[in-house]
Amino acid sequence: MSTPQTIYESLHHQGFSRRDFLKFCGISATIMGLSPSMIPRIAKALENTPKKSVIWLSFQECTGCTESLIRAHAPTIEGLIFDHISLDYHHTLQAASGRAAEQARENAMKEHHGDYLLVVDGSIPMGNPGYSTSAGISSLDMLKEVASGAGAIIAIGTCAAYGGLPHAAPNPTGAVSVEELITNKPLINIPGCPPIPAVIAGVISYIVTFGQLPKRDSLKRPITFFGQNIHDRCYRRSFYDQGLFANSFDDEGAKKGWCLYKLGCKGPVTYNACATTKWNENVSFPIEAGHGCLGCSEPHFWDAGHFYQALSVPTREIVGTAGYALAAGAAVGVASAMLNKKKKVDATKNHETVTIHDLERTSS
Numbered sequence: 001m002s003t004p005q006t007i008y009e010s011l012h013h014q015g016f017s018r019r020d021f022l023k024f025c026g027i028s029a030t031i032m033g034l035s036p037s038m039i040p041r042i043a044k045a046l047e048n049t050p051k052k053s054v055i056w057l058s059f060q061e062c063t064g065c066t067e068s069l070i071r072a073h074a075p076t077i078e079g080l081i082f083d084h085i086s087l088d089y090h091h092t093l094q095a096a097s098g099r100a101a102e103q104a105r106e107n108a109m110k111e112h113h114g115d116y117l118l119v120v121d122g123s124i125p126m127g128n129p130g131y132s133t134s135a136g137i138s139s140l141d142m143l144k145e146v147a148s149g150a151g152a153i154i155a156i157g158t159c160a161a162y163g164g165l166p167h168a169a170p171n172p173t174g175a176v177s178v179e180e181l182i183t184n185k186p187l188i189n190i191p192g193c194p195p196i197p198a199v200i201a202g203v204i205s206y207i208v209t210f211g212q213l214p215k216r217d218s219l220k221r222p223i224t225f226f227g228q229n230i231h232d233r234c235y236r237r238s239f240y241d242q243g244l245f246a247n248s249f250d251d252e253g254a255k256k257g258w259c260l261y262k263l264g265c266k267g268p269v270t271y272n273a274c275a276t277t278k279w280n281e282n283v284s285f286p287i288e289a290g291h292g293c294l295g296c297s298e299p300h301f302w303d304a305g306h307f308y309q310a311l312s313v314p315t316r317e318i319v320g321t322a323g324y325a326l327a328a329g330a331a332v333g334v335a336s337a338m339l340n341k342k343k344k345v346d347a348t349k350n351h352e353t354v355t356i357h358d359l360e361r362t363s364s
């Protein structure tokens with residue numbers, strides 16, 4: 001039997017029936033955040049879609065993004081690699097090493113020029129090329145070389161998307177994001193420290209299936225997963241609405257599972273899918289484990305953190321996504337909080353949203 005060329009052929013080759021294939025399409029729709037009505041379109045696309053060549057570059061990072069990906073459960077990393085993509089280069093997961101590894105990268109770049117998917121985790125140091133190298137090539141040169149032939153780029157994790165922890169003041173390596181260096185390619189950011197594995201897998205599946213990036217917000221994040229803040233989907237929200245808050249991590253409120261707002265939770269200004277997609281096969285997420293959201297998927301979260309300090313917006317004023325601009329506006333002169341002038345406009349929803357940077361606290 002010849003080598004399977006398309007995703008459908010790959011599944012057929014593994015002994016899956018047509019019915020299994022349609023089930024696979026249904027699961028794919030779910031992980032991509034699409035409605036079941038899209039299943040026929042997904043099936044048609046996958047019947048004709050070749051497995052996508054993926055080159056994954058890791059720069060200034062902690063391998064947490066890869067650790068996250070290998071915990072993806074739908075599809076599993078094995079399913080993703082065997083059914084959707086050809087992972088041609090990845091420092092941590094590839095079997096090859098040394099010259100053979102670099103040869104695999106060069107071959108993939110040549111064979112799939114203009115079409116391969118470049119995935120990057122980690123920021124790029126601009127202070128000195130020697131701060132981060134692979135095979136004797138600086139991160140900057142490696143990124144430029146591989147990006148030049150890529151069809152699209154995914155910046156995975158807050159370091160690749162916004163500079164992340166290496167970018168935190170005083171930013172000793174001069175760390176920058178992928179987007180600051182590569183401006184002539186379709187790019188999507190999947191921030192998070194680390195990002196949710198199901199979101200990584202879902203976005204890769206979408207690109208492979210439809211040959212284009214999913215719809216993105218003004219920070220180039222996939223709207224399906226980053227379109228709402230955590231607060232609006234948090235299971236502790238009813239306590240928030242009732243004014244029931246934990247005041248310390250071991251008081252009665254904490255034991256009863258009350259809202260963590262006063263303990264510094266950044267859920268109201270953090271856009272991500274943690275409250276619904278969750279982690280470890282939908283088992284839990286930080287707030288469910290008793291710790292407030294740190295806002296790790298927002299730009300500059302490390303510097304803007306004040307992790308255990310409550311947001312200064314008056315709690316009663318926060319009434320959901322549409323209310324943030326009002327809430328923050330009301331906060332000026334009322335609760336020692338003020339809006340800076342960088343309100344971000346979510347063009348897709350045509351309403352103003354306030355991010356973690358828009359709240360500048362005055363010391364009390």
Ligand code: SF4
Nearest residue numbers: 231234259260265267
């Ligand atoms: S402040 Fe945090 S813990 Fe409270 S409802 Fe909002 S997201 Fe949940």
